[in-house]
Amino acid sequence: MSATDPQRITLIGLGTIGMSMAALHLTRDNTIVDIFDTRPDIEEYLLKTLPNFLTNNESGSNPSPTVNDLITSGRLHIHTTLASACASATIIQEQGPENLEFKQSIWAQVESLAPKMAHFWTSTSGIAASAQQANMVDKTRLLVVHPFNPPHIMPLLEIVPSPSTAPERVDFAREYFSLPPGESRHRPVVIKKEIPGFVGNRLAFALLREACYLIQEDVVSVKDLDTILMASLGPRWAGNGVFESYQQGGGEGGIKAFLEKLGGTMQEVWGGLGEVNVLGNEKMEWKEKVIRQTDEAYGTLSKEGVWEKEERLKDFIAAQSRRYGKGE
């Protein structure tokens, strides 16, 4: 089966990520989406919540279909048992609780219920496929598809196979999210080794740790640190990766020249980066200060605030696609 064929996707777990994933799949013309979630009011919740994600997905002037349209036309099904949800799937994607026992149990069940060829994807941000598959008979089918929030807008999907995952399963996932070629707003990347946090969150958390340390040391406030990031690294990294930026920064000598020129400052910084913890009792002085200053700076984000931020994210991604849309 090719990734360009019609797909029937079962989504297990319809929290925020699941809802956004449903919207992602439903914008493709040749998909059917089957939904399974244990909350008793799932139908009502879906009718109320999914339209926000479908509207967000609109790229042109064609109105999005309503949830009722999708149900009536047979493109969206709500199931009350895992068995019926999995029965006809070509892809089964899980966004349940981040809990190892849950994941191991659900995949063993899914394996016994799903068609033999179906692909198994977990949206986990933290539990490797090799750990999740412990109770499965065939360990070649499962891989991580880690999205960034919200997946229907954010282009990145980290595809992280376990050492047992079959290479054709990896190829299929990458191809699916790259469709249609040259037009997909998504950019799947295969991670070659399982590692905690995968790549995107490792990079984010490395920066966050230093950010928390700088707040702890009163070098800068939460609000000013955010301004610094938005006024420099954010727009730079929206247009160029970190290595590409430093290749450019080094002029004709590229990143090699950059590392020589800035090596002294860089080594001084690397040697003195802050070391703080988020769990435990030691090196926790930053935490209360960061939470307090963040609350003071931003309060609780309103629905309008979140919507405005998503619009902005779409702006930046649209500016990128003027480049990536041409497949460069």
Place this chain on the structure above:
Amino acid sequence: MSATDPQRITLIGLGTIGMSMAALHLTRDNTIVDIFDTRPDIEEYLLKTLPNFLTNNESGSNPSPTVNDLITSGRLHIHTTLASACASATIIQEQGPENLEFKQSIWAQVESLAPKMAHFWTSTSGIAASAQQANMVDKTRLLVVHPFNPPHIMPLLEIVPSPSTAPERVDFAREYFSLPPGESRHRPVVIKKEIPGFVGNRLAFALLREACYLIQEDVVSVKDLDTILMASLGPRWAGNGVFESYQQGGGEGGIKAFLEKLGGTMQEVWGGLGEVNVLGNEKMEWKEKVIRQTDEAYGTLSKEGVWEKEERLKDFIAAQSRRYGKGE
């Protein structure tokens, strides 16, 4: 003297940063720029190079003045001695070599040559004002104004006073780069303590260190890591700072809820972040691999490539200013 008054700015050192700074100052109507650089062909070099920066600075349909226009109208002066360059300055800004002896020597000279009230700014990325001012009599006048490349486009300016810098000197620099109010494309931020790398580069280098470690460990390639950054964190941080993003990511519970939910993965990542060096003999395995993969991925950037990247950077910053332009 207020920052809104006409200013006469002496620029010492006209490399890439100095040239971009000249363009930044010359886009303001009430400035005169005096230039001093030791290269013998400075006039020829300026006539050839500065127009690229002035064109980049155009925001509307008014054509930029030519360098000859600026010289003829008395807005731009080229000097052959430091004494004549400094004689009438209200601001003296230095972008010379990143070398402590040079900085200490130039500021002692400048202090003896410049008008009593002139402000002293250094564009250093690594040498604190408290170290640079060692040979000055009055240590209240000097502060760091660290720009991000290229300063005529990039909004951030890190203003880093030494413990001896007078508060009104800090206020003046911040006010100058904020002009005109609500319209300036620049966003100056005051850093409260001197620290190696200041804030922007500490955050960048924290992320870079982990990026280099992930290349060393073959978790991902240079090209794929750059794609990951551009497809997730770049556009996110172009629109929201890191703390604001996690405040949003935590939903109603804000960043506190986020830290609780992701704390396990985050602690595992923080505890296992890569430790590599850029100088010395140990932990250097990443370096050759990063340079080779970066060269393979990007080669030497062409003039057109650099121009295209600057256009893109301006796109992202324009998208931001739809928010910041309103002073929100």
